[in-house]
Amino acid sequence: MKVTTTPIEGLLIIEPQIFPDDRGYFYESYNQQKYIAAGIDVNFVQDNQSSSSKGTLRGLHAQAPPFGQGKLVRVTQGSVIDVAIDVRKGSPTYGQHFKIELSAKNNLQFWIPEGFLHGFYTLEDDSVFAYKITNFYDKASEIGVKIADPALNIDWGFPTDNVILSAKDELLPDFKDFISPY
Ligand SMILES: Cc1cn([C@H]2C[C@H](O)[C@@H](COP(=O)(O)OP(=O)(O)O[C@H]3O[C@H](C)C(=O)[C@H](O)[C@H]3O)O2)c(=O)[nH]c1=O
Numbered sequence: 001m002k003v004t005t006t007p008i009e010g011l012l013i014i015e016p017q018i019f020p021d022d023r024g025y026f027y028e029s030y031n032q033q034k035y036i037a038a039g040i041d042v043n044f045v046q047d048n049q050s051s052s053s054k055g056t057l058r059g060l061h062a063q064a065p066p067f068g069q070g071k072l073v074r075v076t077q078g079s080v081i082d083v084a085i086d087v088r089k090g091s092p093t094y095g096q097h098f099k100i101e102l103s104a105k106n107n108l109q110f111w112i113p114e115g116f117l118h119g120f121y122t123l124e125d126d127s128v129f130a131y132k133i134t135n136f137y138d139k140a141s142e143i144g145v146k147i148a149d150p151a152l153n154i155d156w157g158f159p160t161d162n163v164i165l166s167a168k169d170e171l172l173p174d175f176k177d178f179i180s181p182y
Contacts, residue, residue, distance in 0.1 A: 001028075003038040008086050008093045011116070012039065013100060014072075014109040027107065029074065030132065040111050042070050044132040051077075052122045052129070056164040059119015060085060060147045060172070064181040067141035068114035070134040078127030079103035080120040083154055085145075087180040088115035095175070097154055104128075115182040119147045121156055121163070143181065144172045151175045 002015040014035075016027040028034070030044075052058065060083070063069050073082060085097040102108050102120075112118055120129065145152070148160035152175050 001034060001038070006098045008084070008096060008098050009091075010113045011084055011098050012111040014038065014111060016107055016109065018107060029109075030072070035072075040070075040072065042134045044072070044134055046133045046136055047130070048133060049128060049130045052127050053164065054122055054125045054127070055158075055162070056122045056127075057119065057147045057160070057169065058129075058166070059083070059144065059169070060117040060152075061119065061142060061144045062087070062115075062117050063135065063138055063141040064143050065114075065141075067135050067138035068182070070114050071112045071118060071131050072109055072133075073102065073112065073118075073120075073129065073131040074107070074109040075102040075104055076128045076130050077104050078122065078124035079105070080122050080127050080129060081156060082110055082120040083118070083147075084110070084112045085117040085152060085175075086115065087117055087178070088182045089180055091115070094180075095152075097152060099154065115180075117143075117145055121147075121158070143178075144169070145175045145178045146172045149175045
């Protein structure tokens, strides 16, 4: 497997080793020993999965400490543009983001440590998003920011005025009003 750093410290891109054969393919989607060696030395306690139609925006979300979550995310069907925003107080890249296309075709995984807001936009119908997290869901600890906030300078590559958003995400604050707990 190949692990690549990003311009934002802590964010990692993992490209698993694929074993194709005349039946199809095989790859290890997680291996504790290999991921610890790659610097992802965490204890995953929960796996999540969501499916979304094309043009859906989920996020930008996080959980406040002590329920902060590291996330190892991937797409098992379809494709998404995935975004992580650094909200670690004192970080030289505070407020900056990194975006990456994750798809069932590229098999890429994206490691997002605690201290980041996370969200994604789906490029195809029935895009399935599967991820491992390092802390249990705690509804009371949920925090977030309006994913299409222009102040985040995220070039989504599409107009953000006609996307599918949950009622909860519609009500998220702008980034200027966000106070990071990290
Ligand atoms: C996250 C979560 C949700 N739920 C329940 C709560 C709601 O009844 C329902 C949908 O939850 P929500 O609308 O928060 O789902 P997403 O908008 O996909 O939220 C996720 O979206 C972004 C991309 C993230 O990074 C987070 O993992 C997470 O916040 O599932 C659970 O039961 N357990 C959970 O861990």
